[in-house]
Amino acid sequence: MEKTVQYYQQQATQLDFETRALIGGRFVNAVSAEEFDSINPATGRRLAGIARCGAVEVDDAVSSARQAFERGHWSGAPPKHRKKVLLRLADLVETNLETLALMESLDSGKPIRDALGADLPDMIESLRWHAEAADKLYDQMAPTAPDVVAMIVREPIGVVGAVLPWNFPLYLAGWKIGPALASGNSMVIKPAEQTSLTALMLGRLALEAGLPEGVLNIVPGYGETVGQAMGRHRDIDCISFTGSGEVGRLFLKYSAESNLKRVVLECGGKSPALVLADAADLPRVAQQVATGALFCQGENCSAGSRLIVHRSRKDELLELVKGAFDEWRVGDPLDPATRVGALIEPGHMQRVLAYIDGGKAQGAALVHGGAQVRRESGGSFVEPTIFDKVQPGMNIAREEIFGPVLSVLGFDTLAEGVAMANDTNYGLASSVYTSNLDAAHGVARAIRAGTVSVNCFSEGDTGVPFGGYKESGFGGREKSLMAHDQYTETKTIWMQLGAAGGINT
Numbered sequence: 270m271e272k273t274v275q276y277y278q279q280q281a282t283q284l285d286f287e288t289r290a291l292i293g294g295r296f297v298n299a300v301s302a303e304e305f306d307s308i309n310p311a312t313g314r315r316l317a318g319i320a321r322c323g324a325v326e327v328d329d330a331v332s333s334a335r336q337a338f339e340r341g342h343w344s345g346a347p348p349k350h351r352k353k354v355l356l357r358l359a360d361l362v363e364t365n366l367e368t369l370a371l372m373e374s375l376d377s378g379k380p381i382r383d384a385l386g387a388d389l390p391d392m393i394e395s396l397r398w399h400a401e402a403a404d405k406l407y408d409q410m411a412p413t414a415p416d417v418v419a420m421i422v423r424e425p426i427g428v429v430g431a432v433l434p435w436n437f438p439l440y441l442a443g444w445k446i447g448p449a450l451a452s453g454n455s456m457v458i459k460p461a462e463q464t465s466l467t468a469l470m471l472g473r474l475a476l477e478a479g480l481p482e483g484v485l486n487i488v489p490g491y492g493e494t495v496g497q498a499m500g501r502h503r504d505i506d507c508i509s510f511t512g513s514g515e516v517g518r519l520f521l522k523y524s525a526e527s528n529l530k531r532v533v534l535e536c537g538g539k540s541p542a543l544v545l546a547d548a549a550d551l552p553r554v555a556q557q558v559a560t561g562a563l564f565c566q567g568e569n570c571s572a573g574s575r576l577i578v579h580r581s582r583k584d585e586l587l588e589l590v591k592g593a594f595d596e597w598r599v600g601d602p603l604d605p606a607t608r609v610g611a612l613i614e615p616g617h618m619q620r621v622l623a624y625i626d627g628g629k630a631q632g633a634a635l636v637h638g639g640a641q642v643r644r645e646s647g648g649s650f651v652e653p654t655i656f657d658k659v660q661p662g663m664n665i666a667r668e669e670i671f672g673p674v675l676s677v678l679g680f681d682t683l684a685e686g687v688a689m690a691n692d693t694n695y696g697l698a699s700s701v702y703t704s705n706l707d708a709a710h711g712v713a714r715a716i717r718a719g720t721v722s723v724n725c726f727s728e729g730d731t732g733v734p735f736g737g738y739k740e741s742g743f744g745g746r747e748k749s750l751m752a753h754d755q756y757t758e759t760k761t762i763w764m765q766l767g768a769a770g771g772i773n774t
């Protein structure tokens with residue numbers, strides 16, 4: 270039987286939220302006993318009060334993580350044991366998929382269809398993929414003289430701090446937890462203050478799966494307190510952060526001012542969809558462009574927020590994209606028919622609306638949407654919006670809006686189109702649409718971005734790296750085996766044979 274909005278609303282009343290921090294294998298309230306509210310972005314109503322942690326809890330969590338690392342029950346366990354536990358965790362997430370998806374939708378405003386169909390499956394895949402990698406990543410031997418053995422071994426880096434954003438709370442937790450735990454590290458996770466519920470629920474499942482106490486710690490709280498305390502902590506060896514460039518830069522500063530911990534940043538983008546004159550099947554291109562711009566309400570680091578199209582095809586494509594946008598229904602995130610849910614909070618919605626006002630004021634042509642969607646039940650909703658006649662210097666062409674807003678720019682020569690695509694401080698994702706193989710290869714090489722999709726909008730699967738050029742990223746890649754590089758140290762073991770008496774003595 271197909272599940273309805275009424276079904277999900279009913280299920281939502283039965284949820285049992287975990288609201289306490291997970292430290293050293295136990296769920297605890299904040300020492301201060303303070304809480305902060307988790308709000309449903311679709312209604313503005315409070316879902317739960319979450320333990321408001323601070324530097325004290327960060328210290329406790331880091332010390333638990335360090336002790337667990339040194340005890341070695343996880344860090345020193347055979348990789349096949351870590352694999353088994355992480356696979357069990359993935360199975361438990363799958364068993365609880367609907368509950369977690371419902372929590373994610375309520376807490377973040379994202380459509381239940383996305384949580385069920387994208388966030389949770391991707392998170393599970395990440396756990397399984399990296400679990401499977403645990404006992405297949407071999408160390409290396411270097412070629413040397415016969416009386417030397419030179420081993421190059423990977424070792425877990427130690428205590429990893431993960432600071433998460435609110436747009437893909439569990440999905441991105443999976444990108445970080447999968448490789449970091451598979452490699453043998455202990456972790457301290459800080460969910461975004463807007464979306465702590467699913468990370469805390471994951472903590473319950475991790476204990477049930479048999480993760481030793483202290484290996485996974487989850488400390489909810491605000492960025493300026495918990496996030497900063499983690500960034501400055503002298504006993505955290507690596508911080509993996511996803512969020513704004515502004516806060517990403519702070520983590521580099523925290524590291525420089527504390528213990529030079531490794532910092533890996535994923536900081537958003539202004540990704541182009543470049544449509545060449547010979548692009549085939551424009552109705553399909555329009556669907557892809559709409560998905561790129563509107564998936565997750567546009568609150569997506571890799572959102573295709575700029576459409577750069579050859580002038581000979583612009584009018585035709587724009588009409589098709591408008592039609593495709595009409596199919597993206599805005600509404601109650603718990604309604605399976607909804608494709609555009611609520612923006613994370615009223616302040617963020619005002620920021621998106623201010624960009625729309627700015628686009629109009631700077632002379633771009635608003636050709637679709639552009640207004641707040643007011644619903645009786647409240648919440649922060651914005652219409653899927655398209656601006657035509659956007660000039661490269663306009664704010665809506667340059668800045669990450671993080672909402673359902675597409676900016677359309679026209680070009681005449683391929684060189685001009687590629688230059689426009691690269692005319693950004695970001696370099697995370699991009700798409701090129703063409704039926705010419707040479708052009709596809711040429712443009713894919715010329716675009717300065719971590720991912721170039723040809724004739725589609727995609728981030729690829731778990732097996733390929735994800736990360737950004739320029740201000741979109743720093744320090745490494747997520748997903749694929751490359752993710753393990755973030756969370757491991759490389760050690761050279763150089764052994765001189767014969768020094769202690771070899772077979773010739």
Ligand SMILES: NC(=O)C1=CN([C@@H]2O[C@H](COP(=O)(O)OP(=O)(O)OC[C@H]3O[C@@H](n4cnc5c(N)ncnc54)[C@H](O)[C@@H]3O)[C@@H](O)[C@H]2O)C=CC1
Binds near residue numbers: 434
């Ligand atoms: N790359 C991405 O996927 C994301 C990009 N963003 C961008 O950032 C803009 C602002 O969104 P925010 O939620 O405010 O992102 P943010 O960068 O402020 O928050 C991300 C994480 O950093 C933490 N944080 C905040 N201030 C901190 C500080 N001073 N020290 C340490 N940690 C701190 C937060 O608590 C959260 O866990 C968005 O409009 C969007 O443009 C936001 C979220 C995700």
Ligand code: BAL
Binds near residue numbers: 728
């Ligand atoms: N697009 C998934 C990763 C992110 O938004 O950070």
